[in-house]
Amino acid sequence: MMTQDVQSQSSGQTVSVSDVHAHVLTAVKEAFPELVTVEDYTELPDSGDFPCPVPAFLLTMPSFAHSADTGAERLLVTLDFEARVFGGSTGEGKERAIRDLVAKLALFIDGNRFGLSMQGARFVKACVDTAFPKFASLSPWLLTFQVSICIRSDGEEFVTPDTVFLSMAPEIGLKHLDKYTKVYPVEE
Numbered sequence: 347m348m349t350q351d352v353q354s355q356s357s358g359q360t361v362s363v364s365d366v367h368a369h370v371l372t373a374v375k376e377a378f379p380e381l382v383t384v385e386d387y388t389e390l391p392d393s394g395d396f397p398c399p400v401p402a403f404l405l406t407m408p409s410f411a412h413s414a415d416t417g418a419e420r421l422l423v424t425l426d427f428e429a430r431v432f433g434g435s436t437g438e439g440k441e442r443a444i445r446d447l448v449a450k451l452a453l454f455i456d457g458n459r460f461g462l463s464m465q466g467a468r469f470v471k472a473c474v475d476t477a478f479p480k481f482a483s484l485s486p487w488l489l490t491f492q493v494s495i496c497i498r499s500d501g502e503e504f505v506t507p508d509t510v511f512l513s514m515a516p517e518i519g520l521k522h523l524d525k526y527t528k529v530y531p532v533e534e
Contacts, residue, residue, distance in 0.1 A: 361463060369462055386406065388406065390404070400484055405428070428490050430486060448487045452472050452491075455469050468491060470491055510528075
């Protein structure tokens with residue numbers, strides 16, 4: 347399992363949360379020129395007009411969680427992303443148009459590494475977004491996806507490990523390091 351979750355970072359490059367945000371936004375902008383607004387957001391207003399031109403893709407990362415111990419002073423975490431997609435279509439068929447756009451976005455995001463040395467993103471769910479009833483006329487959708495990266499013990503930057511080990515249950519964990527076999531990079 348660990349070989350699927352953690353990739354080699356032998357080049358010495360690091361991947362930060364900011365890198366992931368920036369690369370997702372850039373990739374979506376390039377792949378979906380029909381989106382007028384593609385940006386980060388922290389919150390949408392409860393009153394007033396919609397704050398940006400539509401169609402819009404607004405990205406946030408509301409949480410991240412522990413995924414697995416790596417045994418290498420690094421913690422594998424799962425970054426939970428939410429993208430709110432607001433449509434720009436009007437009239438008959440606007441609901442189908444936004445569904446088609448969200449489906450294309452989900453397909454684009456799933457497995458995408460966004461040009462970074464990390465595991466590909468995992469599409470989780472897309473659904474009608476009812477969090478902002480004031481903007482219901484824009485056919486809002488919420489698209490969620492996850493990205494796994496490693497945080498180093500210094501807590502400042504996220505990286506992927508350069509070495510991966512494998513063991514079999516029940517002899518796993520730090521107490522059984524002598525039972526592990528190095529699987530990446532491959533020993534010659």
